[in-house]
Amino acid sequence: MTGSSISGQYLIPAYDFDANYLLTGALLGVLSTFELISFALINKLVAAAFQRISNPLISAPLGSALVGLIAFALFLTAASGSSQLATQLEISTTLETGFIVAILIAKMAAVALSLSRGFQGGMVFPMIFLGGKVGILVNNVFPNISLSLPCWQPCQRLS
Secondary structure (H helix, E strand, C coil): CCCCEECCCEECCCCCCCCHHHHHHHHHHHHHHHHHHHHHHHHHHHHHHHHCCCCHHHHHHHHHHHHHHHHHHCHHHCCCCHHHHHHHHHCHHHCCHHHHHHHHHHHHHHHHHHHHCCCCCCCHHHHHHHHHHHHHHHHHHCCCCCCHHHHHHHHHCCC
16 A cells, blocks of 8 residues: 555555564554653643633633744644644655654644634644654664655554
8 A cells, every 4th residue: 555645635655665674563552652642641631731821811812822933933723733743744854853753743732722712623643643644753773664654653653
């Protein structure tokens, strides 16, 4: 399936299978667990912070403003992340590691803010974005791991 596109959006580069990729894939699964734990911690921190603000007429606009500031500062975190992930897969070799980490943290914070304030939307596409972004990060830190391996799993959920 690599070397093709998923839902016409995500072009996954081709690579030759190597049995070592099975171990690499298992290690990437462990890394995904850390991503999920990080998101859960950020979500709890945001929810705890907003529980202190009892007036929804203050907390909802404040949450909206913070999400807007995050999207303004790091525009690749805006919306569900579906089109942004496609863009980032195309330009993944030009992104710096620190920038990728900043996008990951900012997207986790934006999703946590949105969920804690009761905004419409769900977690499926943002989580696919985060998984794909971790794949781009892995490929950036370890360029010998094909981008197809860490990005295939989160992106295939859309097909």
